[in-house]
Amino acid sequence: MSDKKYISTRGQQRPLDFYDAILQGIGNDGGLLVPNFELEQKDLKALQHLSYVDMATEIITSFVGENEKEEIRELCQKAYGNGLFPQEVVPVKQAGDVYIAELFQGPTAAFKDMALSLLPHFMTYSLKKKGEERKVMILAATSGDTGKAALEGFKDVEGTYIQVFYPEDGVSPIQKQQMVTQTGQNVDVVGIQGNFDDAQSAVKQAFQSKELKDLCDQHHVFLSSANSINIGRLIPQVVYYFYAYMTLVNEKKIALNEAVNFTIPSGNFGNCLAGVIAKKMGLPIQKFIVASNKNNILTDFFRTGRYDARRDFYKTNAPAMDILVSSNLERLVYMMAQDSQKVRNYMEQLNQQGVYEISSDLLEKIQTLFKAGWLDEDEVLETVKNCFEETGYLLDTHTAIGYGVYKEYQKAFRDSTKTIILATASPYKFADSVYQALENKDLSEYEAIEAVCQKTGVAIPKPLVALDQREVLHQQVIDKSEIIDAISQKIKEISL
Numbered sequence: 171m172s173d174k175k176y177i178s179t180r181g182q183q184r185p186l187d188f189y190d191a192i193l194q195g196i197g198n199d200g201g202l203l204v205p206n207f208e209l210e211q212k213d214l215k216a217l218q219h220l221s222y223v224d225m226a227t228e229i230i231t232s233f234v235g236e237n238e239k240e241e242i243r244e245l246c247q248k249a250y251g252n253g254l255f256p257q258e259v260v261p262v263k264q265a266g267d268v269y270i271a272e273l274f275q276g277p278t279a280a281f282k283d284m285a286l287s288l289l290p291h292f293m294t295y296s297l298k299k300k301g302e303e304r305k306v307m308i309l310a311a312t313s314g315d316t317g318k319a320a321l322e323g324f325k326d327v328e329g330t331y332i333q334v335f336y337p338e339d340g341v342s343p344i345q346k347q348q349m350v351t352q353t354g355q356n357v358d359v360v361g362i363q364g365n366f367d368d369a370q371s372a373v374k375q376a377f378q379s380k381e382l383k384d385l386c387d388q389h390h391v392f393l394s395s396a397n398s399i400n401i402g403r404l405i406p407q408v409v410y411y412f413y414a415y416m417t418l419v420n421e422k423k424i425a426l427n428e429a430v431n432f433t434i435p436s437g438n439f440g441n442c443l444a445g446v447i448a449k450k451m452g453l454p455i456q457k458f459i460v461a462s463n464k465n466n467i468l469t470d471f472f473r474t475g476r477y478d479a480r481r482d483f484y485k486t487n488a489p490a491m492d493i494l495v496s497s498n499l500e501r502l503v504y505m506m507a508q509d510s511q512k513v514r515n516y517m518e519q520l521n522q523q524g525v526y527e528i529s530s531d532l533l534e535k536i537q538t539l540f541k542a543g544w545l546d547e548d549e550v551l552e553t554v555k556n557c558f559e560e561t562g563y564l565l566d567t568h569t570a571i572g573y574g575v576y577k578e579y580q581k582a583f584r585d586s587t588k589t590i591i592l593a594t595a596s597p598y599k600f601a602d603s604v605y606q607a608l609e610n611k612d613l614s615e616y617e618a619i620e621a622v623c624q625k626t627g628v629a630i631p632k633p634l635v636a637l638d639q640r641e642v643l644h645q646q647v648i649d650k651s652e653i654i655d656a657i658s659q660k661i662k663e664i665s666l
């Protein structure tokens with residue numbers, strides 16, 4: 171059994187072991203689950219030459235318990251040793267004076283793939299471990315990347331059902347096509363008239379609903395999550411940081427123990443939080459540079475300590491980051507403040523007034539670790555173009571935000587620390603914007619895929635080839651106010 175316990179950021183959840191934490195997905199007080207134990211300091215030397223499977227095993231074991239290591243290795247082997255990923259899993263490329271960790275080489279061309287290829291194995295293992303006979307219904311809210319990665323991961327996985335909600339008008343056409351053509355007997359994809367925040371808040375509400383709980387009990391089902399609110403989604407992302415770092419060490423681009431910066435294009439803040447955990451486990455990270463699009467609520471937060479969601483919401487050419495309620499910031503505030511009462515107060519203020527402001531001592535602490543910046547849509551296009559022309563590296567629109575914000579940071583702070591930018595998705599998922607950036611012309615998304623390939627010579631990822639020829643299998647679109655009903659409906663159907 172797992173001896174590591176997880177508690178809620180809001181302090182009102184009894185401690186859960188790793189398996190229950192994954193199955194439950196979120197604290198029953200509405201908070202997010204966090205480790206209730208000292209994070210283990212990893213021996214960097216011992217990690218240096220490990221394969222992705224072995225490194226993932228070493229890191230993840232720290233969150234479950236040493237006696238579970240061989241089982242964890244088996245699950246990692248199933249997820250990463252099955253030919254869905256390239257040999258090196260996360261290649262790290264150089265673009266000028268920065269390093270780009272390509273987290274998008276998996277089955278859906280998004281950085282969530284490594285986490286969402288593993289989570290289903292953990293989920294079924296946890297079901298078995300707990301002797302759970304009910305089915306688990308996985309809910310996911312997506313602004314484009316999580317949805318497809320989760321669908322692909324959970325497709326036809328026994329004992330599970332997955333329902334994904336995406337903003338009908340708030341993801342790229344390629345991301346949408348990836349989702350609406352999803353095959354599998356246990357999948358449901360629903361477009362909403364609303365934005366990502368609407369989808370995410372309805373899903374969070376579903377976890378707190380007494381009516382849904384009763385319905386689930388009646389139908390022998392329970393709910394869990396595939397978003398980064400689920401700690402089981404987040405922990406595999408800690409590996410990204412160690413692996414990218416060790417790749418640079420092994421390529422002799424940095425020395426072992428040398429401090430680096432990470433730049434992270436951020437929306438729901440899960441990837442960044444995984445980095446904070448990696449740092450707490452001993453990875454020498456000097457600064458996190460948090461990069462946002464025009465929905466620059468995180469930039470404001472890191473600069474002022476004020477999280478003010480009472481602002482306009484913009485649809486941008488980096489749609490996966492079109493988010494105003496950045497869930498994992500709650501985990502960061504908890505981890506830095508170590509005070510669940512404080513977190514509860516902030517979250518209550520956010521829910522009731524749409525704004526909260528952290529104390530000045532807490533802000534000071536956070537600012538020692540974080541810098542933040544943002545790009546508007548024109549700057550994103552300019553960055554894609556300039557980076558390609560100057561370095562030959564083709565960025566997607568989200569990674570371009572990371573690159574552009576890092577360049578601004580470099581200029582402003584004259585920091586020469588080596589920096590790794592986490593590349594979140596293939597440029598081909600946003601081919602129309604990328605083509606527009608390169609040629610200043612509009613093309614439809616599928617024409618743009620071909621044209622970008624011709625111009626740049628960058629290979630089109632296999633999962634995106636002939637996407638337009640796949641059959642559309644999911645056409646349902648509902649109003650945001652109908653999400654809870656759609657979930658109820660599915661619960662009833664699953665148990666038929």
Ligand SMILES: N[C@@H](CCOP(=O)(O)O)C(=O)O
Nearest residue numbers: 312313314315316397398438
């Ligand atoms: N940007 C995400 C939004 C959900 O984030 P998650 O990390 O919490 O799953 C997306 O592309 O769906």
